[in-house]
Amino acid sequence: xxxxxxxxxxxxxxxxxxxxxxxxxxxxxxxxxxxxxxxxxxxxxxxxxxxxxxxxxxxxxxxxxxxxxxxxxxxxxxxxxxxxxxxxxxxxxxxxxxxxxxxxxxxxxxxxxxxxxxxxxxxxxxxxxxxxxxxxxxxxxxxxxxxxxxxxxxxxxxxxxxxxxxxxxxxxxxxxxxxxxxxxxxxxxxxxxxxxxxxxxxxxxxxxxxxxxxxxxxxxxxxxxxxxxxxxxxxxxxxxxxxxxxxxxxxxxxxxxxxxxxxxxxxxxxxxxxxxxxxxxxxxxxxxxxxxxxxxxxxxxxxxxxxxxxxxxxxxx
Ligand SMILES: Nc1nc2c(ncn2[C@@H]2O[C@H](COP(=O)(O)OP(=O)(O)OP(=O)(O)O)[C@@H](O)[C@H]2O)c(=O)[nH]1
Ligand SMILES: [Mg+2]
Ligand SMILES: [Zn+2]
Numbered sequence: 001x002x003x004x005x006x007x008x009x010x011x012x013x014x015x016x017x018x019x020x021x022x023x024x025x026x027x028x029x030x031x032x033x034x035x036x037x038x039x040x041x042x043x044x045x046x047x048x049x050x051x052x053x054x055x056x057x058x059x060x061x062x063x064x065x066x067x068x069x070x071x072x073x074x075x076x077x078x079x080x081x082x083x084x085x086x087x088x089x090x091x092x093x094x095x096x097x098x099x100x101x102x103x104x105x106x107x108x109x110x111x112x113x114x115x116x117x118x119x120x121x122x123x124x125x126x127x128x129x130x131x132x133x134x135x136x137x138x139x140x141x142x143x144x145x146x147x148x149x150x151x152x153x154x155x156x157x158x159x160x161x162x163x164x165x166x167x168x169x170x171x172x173x174x175x176x177x178x179x180x181x182x183x184x185x186x187x188x189x190x191x192x193x194x195x196x197x198x199x200x201x202x203x204x205x206x207x208x209x210x211x212x213x214x215x216x217x218x219x220x221x222x223x224x225x226x227x228x229x230x231x232x233x234x235x236x237x238x239x240x241x242x243x244x245x246x247x248x249x250x251x252x253x254x255x256x257x258x259x260x261x262x263x264x265x266x267x268x269x270x271x272x273x274x275x276x277x278x279x280x281x282x283x284x285x286x287x288x289x290x291x292x293x294x295x296x297x298x299x300x301x302x303x304x305x306x307x308x309x310x311x312x313x314x315x316x317x
Contacts, residue, residue, distance in 0.1 A: 004032040004227045006096070006181050006234045009051065009067070017050040018225035027054070027061070028225060037061055047072075048223040049095035049181065049236060069095040071126050073183065075244060094183050094223055094236045099128045099176070103186030103195075106139035106160070112149065116255060116301050117244055119156060122185075123254040130175060132184075133160040134191040136168070152294065153255060163191065169198050173231070181225070181234040188240025193220050196237050200228055250305055256298045258290060274299070 005016040005028035018028040024036045025046055037054075042064060046052065051067040073093045102118045104110065115131050122129060136142045142160050149158060159175070161168040172195065176182060184192040223238045253260040263271060265280035273281040273295065284290035 002030045003232075004028065004030050004229065005225060006179065006227075007051065008179070009053075011053060013054050013056070014067075015052055015054055015064075016225065017046045017048055017052065019048060019222055020046075021222065025064075027052070028227065032227065032229070035061065037064065047092045047095045048225060049097060051096060071095065071097050071124070073097050073100065073122070073127070075121060075241075093185065093238060094225075096181055097127060097183050097236065098180040099130070099182035101130050101132050101172070101175075101182055101184050103132045103134045103184060103190035103192050105135045105187070105190045106133050106142055106145070107135055108138075110139070112152075112297075113300065113304075115149065115156070116153075116297065117304070118185075119153075119255055120250050120252065120301065120305070121244055123251070128157070130157040130159055132172065132186075132195075133158060134186075134195070135162060136160040137162040137164050152297070155255075161195070163194055163198060169195065173199055176231055176233045176235075178232045181236065183236035183238060185238050186240065188219055188242075190240065192240075193237055196226065196235055199231075199235070200226065252298070252302060252305075255301070256294065258294065259298050262290065272299075272302075 005018060007014050007016055007028075007030045015027040015029050017025050018034065019026040020039075023040075024038055025042070027035050027037055029035070041062065044066065046064065046066065047069075050069065052064040053067065054061045054065075055063040072095050074090050075093065076090060100122055102115075102122065104114055104118070118131065119129060133139075133142065133146065139145065146158055146160055149156065159168070159172060161172055163169065176199075184196060186192055220237055220239045223236055226235050226237060227233075228235065259273070259281055262281045262284050263273070266273070266276065267278035268276050271279055271281070273279050281290065281295065285292050285295055
């Protein structure tokens with residue numbers, strides 16, 4: 001394999017930033033080898049996922065030059081774990097990502113609003129989002145739950161999984177597009193690293209390590225690009241989120257486009273669809289065109305986002 005880590009560039013001397021610590025970047029090469037690069041020698045900030053062209057003197061890499069980034073995945077940094085970069089309080093999680101798998105565990109803290117929140121923050125062109133409902137073994141009636149969410153939001157890709165159900169892990173594997181890079185994100189303990197291990201290795205050998213209490217011990221502390229040669233696929237494993245919000249503008253239409261369309265007919269451009277006269281959205285609810293529940297979900301999420309934009313305490317997961 002000579003295009004490990006998703007390196008397809010035609011030039012020579014191309015590598016990928018696959019991880020970092022305080023002092024060094026870790027570089028992955030097309031032949032699957034890995035080496036370190038001292039950050040003091042870097043002339044700019046690089047992110048995990050970046051492709052770089054390097055210059056070398058003998059065995060030593062002396063200089064890195066950045067290839068333009070196809071995508072940048074970021075979130076606001078004020079509520080996050082350490083080990084990420086900070087720029088204008090927007091934190092870059094990884095770059096050159098085509099698929100995001102958001103792990104939302106079906107444990108006792110599950111709430112629909114978490115899914116909505118993730119979708120609102122991470123939707124962008126060129127990136128395919130999937131909500132992985134992990135630990136479905138902990139949720140008795142998950143079939144019904146999935147059906148209800150799907151009814152409310154047919155545009156969301158949902159995949160319930162459990163490490164105890166091999167076919168669900170196979171389903172997830174089937175969603176990984178060869179040649180691409182995906183990333184696993186979600187709260188700490190959602191099962192990201194466990195599932196990644198299963199994808200990399202033999203399913204049966206690893207599942208015995210799963211702890212029944214669901215409490216993770218092997219908390220991931222920095223992002224890492226893992227290359228799976230058999231699938232020709234890269235996955236970025238990331239440390240768990242403590243909370244989630246964003247500084248970039250959020251388009252509520254990714255979830256609520258029906259309301260966005262109806263709102264064009266409201267009398268006031270900044271109509272909140274609560275008590276204003278001649279509100280087309282409320283009229284649509286009355287006429288049975290729009291479900292009250294969708295309007296409720298919209299109000300709830302928009303209120304949260306407004307709170308955030310006023311820099312109130314962030315929304316914790
Ligand atoms: N019941 C159940 N437990 C699981 C499942 N998947 C993972 N776990 C357990 O959940 C715990 C946390 O898993 P991790 O894979 O470390 O979680 P993580 O998302 O990588 O967490 P961070 O690295 O802290 O972000 C471990 O004890 C796993 O054994 C599952 O499908 N069902
Ligand atoms: Mg982990
Ligand atoms: Zn209105």
